[in-house]
Each structure stands twice: as structure tokens, then as C-alpha cells.
Amino acid sequence: MRLERRMDEKYFPEKIEEKWQKHWEEAGAFAVERDDQRTPFYCLEMLPYPSGFLHMGHVRNYSIGDALSWYKRLQGFNVLHPIGWDSFGQPAEQAAIKRGINPRDWTEENIKHMRGQLKRMGVSYDWRREIAAHTPEYYKWDQWFFLKMYERRLAYRRMSQVNWCPKEETVLSNEQSSGGVCWRCGSPVVKKDIEQWFFRITDYAEQLLEEMKEIEAGWPERVLTMQRNWIGRSTGAFVDFAIKDTDAQVRVFTTRIDTIYGANAIVVAAEHPLLTELLEDSQLKTDVMRFVEYVKASARNRMTFDEEEVEKEGINTGLIAINPFSGEALPVWVGNYVLMEYGTGAVMSVPAHDERDYEFAQKHSLPIRRVIERISHEQKAIDHDPGRADQSTAMETAFTDYGILVNSGDWSGKLSEDAIALMTRFAEEKGFGEEAITYRLRDWGVSRQRFWGAPIPIIYCAACGTVPVPEKDLPVRLPDHADFTGTGESPLAGVAEFVNTTCPKCGEAARRETDTMDTFVDSSWYFFRYCDPHNDAAPFDKEKIAYWTPVSQYIGGIDHAVMHLLYTRFWTKVMRDIGLISFDEPVKRLMTQGMVTNLVEGTNEWKRMSKSLGNGVDPDDMIAAYGADAVRLFVLFAAPPENELRWQETGIEGAVRFLRRIYGMVWRWHERLSDASQRESAPAAEEFSTEARALRRKTHQTIQRITEDFEELHLNTSVAALMGSEARWPKADEELARKEELEIPVQVNGKLRSRIHATPDTPEDELRASALADDKIRSFTDGHEIVKVIVVPQRLVNIVVR
């Protein structure tokens, strides 16, 4: 810290903070450029949505990032520490709908205010690199990437469901349709199929899983687990069942082909295409279709109500499938528990060895045949009646473990593991199946029927069909105005000068796509743009990117563990495949901070701060009352960064007290200190008194400890150990940090009884001797036989007596 000639005696945070913030701004203190002589460090915090006000979660996020940035900067790294705005999205549009405010004006007003708040917090950003998603300079490149995706067939259009209010004829988001009713008019929300754009993230499912090993060391296990679950890889087999008296067949996915001799039915999802194809002439058609409609309708309600277990219902279609292994005829059912979106939308039902199938079979009186026996007594014994084919009365639950095959023709006697491999190969050889890997992950739907987002750069021409906007015509700009009624189609559809255009191919009149992109598109690559924020020829310069990225440390909320972080990993891999970058993973280290909670008034519950609960704390008020430094210090100190942080105002008071003490100390000594800083060389050890040497030792020990803590982002313990700071990050001198004299605990039978003093290099036998000679110790050892003495040099002595 550079010490000014004139210092106030008392600690006035706003005065000090204002002075330094002004100084940093004028000096461009945090502006950085690529410098091949220096090692880069990219410290990134999740960019905020400009809602209008910073909240405590932001304060925590940026305080952690700023502490790390300072630490790395003082160590000599070239630190890139940028900020920007995730400035597209729903709230701006709602302000437009509710209050008639232009979304752009609303957004930019908010940014202006929040930028001021960040500056008042004193976060060390390179403000020249600030970006905002809603500016044409930025979303032009969203559109450019969309075109690249389209070229590579990673962007495609298909029918997909949205929440739809039939009264207002408008698309609703999940939040707008919570409880199954429209947020505005209260009408029941229905599902509607419309054409929407998707990114083929499923093409990258395997890489998203596989390349996790590159980041395993730097990401929280929790986040990786959540992503693994989300991707949901499952290996098994496809098996084709021919439908009797037709040319058709139904394909099922199973992880347990070894149980196929126990199949009692084929169950398909309500949406399965087979139903409309094959039931044309069936007498059962009406009944089946009525059931299908019933299932679709109740699925809709379940989306929003989140019920518990749903009863397994089904209906027999009258169709007969042939088990390709046994030749057995099986009925084909429609079941409400089979999902069209997963696997093939059809399953073979094996009630003896699958709980869901068991439940279904019991409910509909289908036979149950056991085909797997336990191989060890540790597996649960399940009653069954070997004398009968049908076990539906004997078996009380399904047996889902691996075991040994029975009642399975030539396969009987094999172990499940072996049978799975052999039977899969057999199916493949005979041409009625193959090994299969399925994923839970679905393609990324990016269409939004909204105004406030990046327009999708596609034109529909009657003659040429779907035509991408040529790169030279980017950006496709959002119009300045639209009608924000909140009803009808996407607001862009009502802006004639936007919609009506000419086809880039044939020049005839054509229409633009009126959907805009999901805001997760903006946040998938924003931190690459920070490295080259004003480039108008490309999303960024490859060389600059190669210097700064991947991100050294990313910090943000756990709520983005799956979507944002999975999308940005996907985006990175696509950028790699396009040739823009040469690595697989965008973020080397990730830290997910915990929530900031506060007591909810009238209860003793700690809940995340929110407007609706009325337990929010305004950072501005806190900064005004205690100063930014105290607020930031408290936030770092109060809990480990990944834990929940319980807001306690008395805690900030503690932080202020600490700062005041430090300030007072510096004030008392500042003249002496500035003299000392003039000296050419460090003073020799002899110049110090014993007390001064002890103080210097303590300082170096503290530096050592904080250095270790910072590397692991253990900021709470850093603060606990903190004493002072200097101009550059000091390197701890191990020699100076070493203790001159140690206090060595002496135990008798593992219980602490006394302490002896010794220098660090005291040899073992000397320690043993002084421990045994200690009066206090002798009162415990006298009259006992000494069995053993354990001496850990510099640590402890333990005497074992009998």
C-alpha cells in the first residue's frame, strides 16, 4: 500500500474507498493486454442479468473473484478480470408488457445503475472489456455461430411442445404457467406443437461425458455428478419384435436382454407411431385412442403439479409381437409409464425382474415368469413356486439383481453378465437387434417466441424453403419498436418491416423467422468475447484467445451446474471443431459459491434472500453504513465460499472493527513505515529485538498460510490469518517463518499431561530425556512401568506406562 503524506486519524471508509477507486479509474489500473512475457491468469465470474439491482449473491460472487484477482496480480500474473451483462431475456419484456417501457431503455437504465454499484463496490475489472448481450455488436456473433451450427447440421427445426394459453393465444414460459394456469388470465395451460429450432447437443453426449476427465481435478465432484446424471448414459441393446400378420416390427431398448425369456408383453408409449399405423382397421382403435388421449392429457398436468408416483395404467392394443428369442407371442400394450422421449419409446415388460413391470403386471393380471435365480445367499430370497409357470401369486416383489438364467432355453445356466454379452451378439448375428447406448440428454431447444433476444438468422422462401441469412447481412437487427401486448404470436411477427424481406437466393419476397434465441446462447461463449470485445470481423481473434483461454478460474452459483455449464462445454467443443480454438474444455477450475441466506421474519428459518420472502438485504445500504471493504471482508470471512452464508449484521460490525484496528495501527506508525520503505536493503536479523523477531516470524508464517489458503480458495481461513499487506505479494521466507523455540506436548498414555520447550533441531533422545524428567510427567509415571516412549521430533512425546 502506498502511504499518503496525509492520513486521517479515524477510519472513514467512504473517503478512502472513493479516493482509491478514483485513482484506479484514472490510472487504468486493471486494464490488461496480452503480454507474451507474462503468464496469463483468467479470473471469471458469472455475468449478471441486469435486473436493476445488485443483490448479496452478486456481492459474494464478485468479492471472491476480486480477492483471487488481486492475489494473482500481486504475484505477478497478467490477470484478465472482466465483467459484462446477460442483458437479453424475459424480465425486460415483462416490463414492456406490464408498464409499456421499451425493453432496451429498461435494460440500459438497469445496466447503468448496476455498473455504478459495481464501481462503488470497488471490484477490479477491466471496464474497457465490458460487453452486453443485447447489443448488435454482440448478438451478431450469436447469429454467426447459429449459421455455423446450421452449416454443420447441428441446428435443425422440428415440431416441439410449448406451454400455450388458449385464451390469449400466446406461448408461456414454465414460470408463466406454474400451477397449470396462465399467469395473466388464469386459463388452464395446454401443450401445443409448433416448429422450433434445436441444437444437436446429443451428438456431443459422449464427448461431454468422456472429456470430463480433463476437468475432474478442478471441478467440484457435485457438479460433475449432476452433469453425468443429466447426460444419463446407459448401455444395453435394441431388440426388434415382429408384429404378427404385418410387415411391421417394434424396437425396444433394454439393459437386461438376459431377462428376455421372462417378457410377458411389449408396452409402448402413448405417442408411439406404431399405434396410428397399425390400428387403422382394428375394432379396438377407438378405445386405444381414447386411452392415448387420456394419457397425453394427464401428462400435461403432471408437468406442472409434480405429483408423486402415478398409477400404472394401460390398454391392450390387440396386436401381437413375436419374441425373437423364444418365438413366443406377446400382447402389445400402451402404458402411461413408458416415455416416448427415452430409448425407443417401447419396452419389453419383464415383471419378474423389473419393479415397474411387476406393478404393471399385477395391476392388469398379466402372467409373471421368473427367469433369473439368485446366485448368492446375500441376495434377497424371493418366494416363488417352481411347480408353476406363473409366479404372480408367489413372487411378492421383482428380483432385479444379476443372477443365473433359468427357463431361458439354451441360455439357461449362464450368468447375467455373460448372457447379456452373448445374447446381444446373437441378436446382432441374426439381424434382430444390436448393442445400443442411449442418453437421457435431449437436444437443446433454442427457439423462444419472444422479442427480447437475438433473432434467429433464417429466412423462409416459398420457392427455396429454409434459407440462412448470408454472413455479410449480419446482424439481423431487432426493430426498435414492437407491440408488447403479451398476447398473440411472438412480438416480432407483428413488425412488418422486420418480417417481410427478400430471399437471399432467388430475390423473391420472403419471411423472416420471428423466434429469437434462448439466452443460454449468449452466455455459452461470452467469456471468449471478453478477450477481444471490439472485434467486428470475427467473434474474436484466434491468437488473443490462445493466450487468455481456457479460463483459469470460474466462479458462480450452483444453480448453473447443469444447463449453463453443459451448454458452454458443448459450445466450446463446437468452436474447437470449427477450428477457432484448440482445447476441449473452457474452464480449468470451477468454484460454486453457496447461497446467501437470511432469517425470514417471524420464523426461525434461513432462506435464500428474495423479494417475495422479504428477507433481502440491499448491498447499497450495507456499503453506505459500513463501507465496501467491510462488507466484502465479512462476506469472505463468514463461511467457506462453497457453503451457505447466513447473513448477520453483527458479523459486519466485527469486520469494521478489524479494519478500524488495522487502520489505527497504520496511522500510528505511518511515518516510521514510510521511512523504512526508503531503505535500500532489508535490515539484518541482529538489528531486531527478540519481540521484533517474533513479530517478523509471525508475519512470515501468516504469509505462508494465506498463500496456501488462496490457492485452494479457502478465503475464510485466509482472513482469519490475515494481518497486513504490502505492495507486491510477498514471498514467505521459510527461514524466517521457522519457529525458534517450540512447545512440545507430552502425553502419558495418549493424554496431554505437560509441555516442554525445545528448539526445532533438538534430537530425539534429548526430547525423550527432558520429557521423562519433567516433574508433572513424573507424578504420572512414578510407580508405573514405562513400556514405550514415542517421540515425534518437533511434534510430541507420548509415554506409554503400565
Added chain:
RNA sequence: GCCGAGGUGGUGUAAUUGGCAGCCACGCAGGUCUUAGAAGCCUGUGCCGCGAGGCGUGCGGGUUCGAGUCCCGCCCUCGGCACCA
């Protein structure tokens, strides 16, 4: 149900990874200064006991000279996913 992370004072937490359990704070109690209060500052503060001492890291066992830390078996809390075949 499956997966993951955790259980340490009145509270938030700490413990150089097997070596003095409770650092640093909050809170509380006492003292000092003050006409009084606030703010400072000083002292104390795991529990039981006047004391010597005993007991203490969710519970029960084990390994070890020594366990908050390692092993086995339970219990509880939080988070994620969940009819995923």
C-alpha cells in the same frame, strides 16, 4: 429408490491430513473509561467439578502408542436426479 456432500461449543467455523480438539469471529458474562449511555479497550467463555481431575467431534464397534481424521455397521441432515427400461 439411486447418486453426491455433510454431522465438531449457544452460533458461523478452524485443526500443517494420524500427533495439544475448538484458530478467527459472532454472542454472552465481568471489568475499565463515562454524569449516563453508545463506541473503544482489557479479561473470561466446550461440558461437569470448589478442587485435583473427569468427560467431550451423530451412535456402536475396530485398527493404533495416539483417531474429528483410517476401517466396519447404524442413525440423522442437506443437495441433485427420479416410471430413463
